[in-house]
Each structure stands twice: as structure tokens, then as C-alpha cells.
Amino acid sequence: MPKRSNKLRLKKMKPKKKTKYYEWQQKALQGGVCSTCNRRFDVLTVDHIIPQSIVQVIDPEAVYEDEENFMLVCAACNRFKAGRIDIKNPKTKELLIKYANRI
Numbered sequence: 284m285p286k287r288s289n290k291l292r293l294k295k296m297k298p299k300k301k302t303k304y305y306e307w308q309q310k311a312l313q314g315g316v317c318s319t320c321n322r323r324f325d326v327l328t329v330d331h332i333i334p335q336s337i338v339q340v341i342d343p344e345a346v347y348e349d350e351e352n353f354m355l356v357c358a359a360c361n362r363f364k365a366g367r368i369d370i371k372n373p374k375t376k377e378l379l380i381k382y383a384n385r386i
């Protein structure tokens with residue numbers, strides 16, 4: 284099995300539609316400081332504060348359009364959080380209430 288290169292990972296990030304999520308992905312490719320570990324990276328990833336799997340059920344469009352639910356994090360922090368909810372993030376409660384009101 285060939286080792287997955289950085290290039291392949293970036294290619295996979297490109298969405299089909301020009302959504303808000305797409306714009307954030309462009310920002311992520313320019314790197315910056317990870318919102319979780321505060322370290323600097325050449326490339327970041329877009330993470331959903333409230334996981335995609337939850338938002339998908341409540342409001343599928345919000346998955347790619349709700350900028351409030353996006354944050355730029357490094358690949359390691361994104362993988363670590365995965366599909367969980369981070370209660371230490373102050374935006375989590377606010378967003379949970381917002382999405383709960385859409386049910």
C-alpha cells in the first residue's frame with residue numbers, strides 16, 4: 284500500500300459545490316493557527332463544532348452553509364475530536380441550542 288501523501292489529502296478536501304464550507308477550505312489551505320492547540324500549521328482543516336453527523340439529521344444544508352459551526356483546526360486536533368462534541372468549546376452550547384430549536 285502506498286503511503287497517503289499530503290497532496291492526496293488536500294485533493295479529497297475539495298467539495299463539489301461552492302459553499303461556505305468550500306470558502307473555509309480555501310482559508311484552511313493557507314494555514315494559520317489551530318483553534319484548539321494554538322500551534323501554527325501550513326495547512327489547517329475545517330472542523331464542525333457540532334459534528335456533521337448530528338447537523339445532517341437536523342438541517343442538511345447547514346452542514347455546508349452554517350459558518351458559525353466551522354472552526355479551523357490542525358489535522359491532528361480534527362482527528363482527535365472526530366464525531367464528538369467538545370463541551371469545553373464555549374460555542375458548543377450556543378450551537379446545540381440553535382440546532383435543537385430547528386427540530
Ligand SMILES: [Zn+2]
Nearest residue numbers: 317320357360
Ligand atoms: Zn491543533
